[in-house]
Amino acid sequence: MDRRRPTVTEEEVLHRLEAESRQQTERVRAMLHEEGRPDLVEDLDRQLRESRLGITGARATWDALSEPQRKVLLTLLEGNRRLVRQNHSQHWYDVIGEPEAVARVAGRPTIRNLIARELLAPDGGAFDPEAAAVLTERARFVVQHGHQNNNPG
Structure with a gap:
C-alpha cells in the first residue's frame, strides 16, 4: 500500500496563496470600515490597484536609478x-x-x-x-x- 502524500502542483499553491491574500485584504477592509475610516479603505484599494498594475514597481525602479x-x-x-x-x-x-x-x-x-x-x-x-x-x-x-x-x- 502506497502511503505517499498526494503531490500539490505549483498552480494549486499559487491559487491557495491568492485566495488567502484576498481573504486577508477583505478582513482589513472590513476592520477599516468598522473603525469608520472609509478614507483608509480607498487608500488601500488604490495601493493594491497600483501594485497589481505594476505602478508601484515602476516607481520603485525609478527611485532606485x-x-x-x-x-x-x-x-x-x-x-x-x-x-x-x-x-x-x-x-x-x-x-x-x-x-x-x-x-x-x-x-x-x-x-x-x-x-x-x-x-x-x-x-x-x-x-x-x-x-x-x-x-x-x-x-x-x-x-x-x-x-x-x-x-x-
Whole structure:
C-alpha cells in the first residue's frame, strides 16, 4: 500500500496563496470600515490597484536609478533617439536621432546597468550587441509613473 502524500502542483499553491491574500485584504477592509475610516479603505484599494498594475514597481525602479541613469532615459524619450557607442571610444555612448544628437551621454557601466534592469535593449547586432541600445516599453512605463510621481504637475 502506497502511503505517499498526494503531490500539490505549483498552480494549486499559487491559487491557495491568492485566495488567502484576498481573504486577508477583505478582513482589513472590513476592520477599516468598522473603525469608520472609509478614507483608509480607498487608500488601500488604490495601493493594491497600483501594485497589481505594476505602478508601484515602476516607481520603485525609478527611485532606485541614479541621476545619470535617469538622464539617459529622459534624453532618449525626447524624440526619436537611440544610443550608439562612440567609434573612437569603447566606453562612452552618444545619443543620435531627432531632435538633435547629444555627445557623451553615458558610460558603459551606466548602459549595462540599464540593460540589466530591462530599461534598455541592446541593439548593436549579433557581433557587438552593446554597440547600440534603445529604450524598452518597460523604460517608458517606469519613466511615466516614476518621473510623474516625483514631479507632479
